[in-house]
Amino acid sequence: MKTLSLLAPDFAALDSIWRHPLPFVLWPVGHQGLIDHWIDESVRQGAVEIRIYAADRPAEIRRHLSAGGFWSQRAKVTAIRTEVDAPSEAIPMDRLPQQDRQEIRIPDSQTLLSDWLEMQRFWLTHRDPRSVSVDAEVMPDGWLGPHVRVHPRASLHPPFWIGAGTEIGAGCRVGPYAVVGEGSVLDHDVEIENAVALPGAYLGPNTRINQAIAQGGILVDIHRACRIDINENFILGTIARHQGRTSAMGKVAALALWVNFLLRSRNSGRDKCGRQKRSSTIRD
Numbered sequence: 001m002k003t004l005s006l007l008a009p010d011f012a013a014l015d016s017i018w019r020h021p022l023p024f025v026l027w028p029v030g031h032q033g034l035i036d037h038w039i040d041e042s043v044r045q046g047a048v049e050i051r052i053y054a055a056d057r058p059a060e061i062r063r064h065l066s067a068g069g070f071w072s073q074r075a076k077v078t079a080i081r082t083e084v085d086a087p088s089e090a091i092p093m094d095r096l097p098q099q100d101r102q103e104i105r106i107p108d109s110q111t112l113l114s115d116w117l118e119m120q121r122f123w124l125t126h127r128d129p130r131s132v133s134v135d136a137e138v139m140p141d142g143w144l145g146p147h148v149r150v151h152p153r154a155s156l157h158p159p160f161w162i163g164a165g166t167e168i169g170a171g172c173r174v175g176p177y178a179v180v181g182e183g184s185v186l187d188h189d190v191e192i193e194n195a196v197a198l199p200g201a202y203l204g205p206n207t208r209i210n211q212a213i214a215q216g217g218i219l220v221d222i223h224r225a226c227r228i229d230i231n232e233n234f235i236l237g238t239i240a241r242h243q244g245r246t247s248a249m250g251k252v253a254a255l256a257l258w259v260n261f262l263l264r265s266r267n268s269g270r271d272k273c274g275r276q277k278r279s280s281t282i283r284d
Helices: 036-046 058-066 109-125 239-268
Strands: 003-008 050-054 073-079 135-139 142-143 160-162 178-180 191-193 195-197 201-203 208-210 213-217 217-223 226-229 237-238
Touching: 003 036, 036 050, 036 058, 050 058, 058 073, 109 195, 178 191, 191 195, 195 208, 201 213, 208 213
Parallel strands: 003 050, 050 073, 142 160, 160 178, 178 195, 191 208, 195 213
Antiparallel strands: 135 142, 201 237, 213 217, 217 226
16 A cells, blocks of 8 residues: 655744735645645555645644545544654655755745745646646636636736636736636736736726735735735725625615605605695596
8 A cells, every 4th residue: 555645844934924824735726725736646646545744733734635525545634743753754745746846945934925926837837738627728828717707808818727707807917827716806907917816806907916916805915025905895805795895885876766766756746836736636
């Protein structure tokens, strides 16, 4: 029985810019988490059992793996105090399986995000078109998920990946090196290049992001090594919040129209002096 040992790196202390709620191995790379790419690799290597050693939030990793019932391998997560407690044969999951191992450890928070963004770039240009997937390669290194709607006046520049159910508005420019998570909406004249919009993101009109991450109302500028919390949903937000805001505005508009209708109806029953009109009856 072939066993594959993996090490989930502990980058919690380095995640001081984005402050992601999940450990690094659960951060998305393309259409799935980093650890999922390693699980797929274990299938290709013929591993029957996977042993994962984690010092950073092992419970979250167990929870994630428990949802992957379609995997045929047994995956066991062992909590360790520090990375040095892992077996020497454990492979660090600090990159995609096909990427070359870097000799120098990630030194700071900005490099952590830059290396993660580089994983997206690598994934976009090294996908196997023969792999089983629900998305389709519509042009070389250009992928669209099912039910994606792209406006005729939008332009797509590979490499890019756009997840299922995403809407791309008029005048948008997607790519190169753009990853747009499923269920996202790019309003008109949005540009996203060398950047990632996580699932369910809403990017408002005339938004430009480059070397950045859009997650709900959070914009992480990797180039400037800063995080910006944006409260204006019409600029950046989640689809749920944006739709909720639109729904509320719709209710206000409907109420205003209803009040206006009632006032007009009431006024139509009064004469010019404001007195209630009396109905005249012709009697024989």
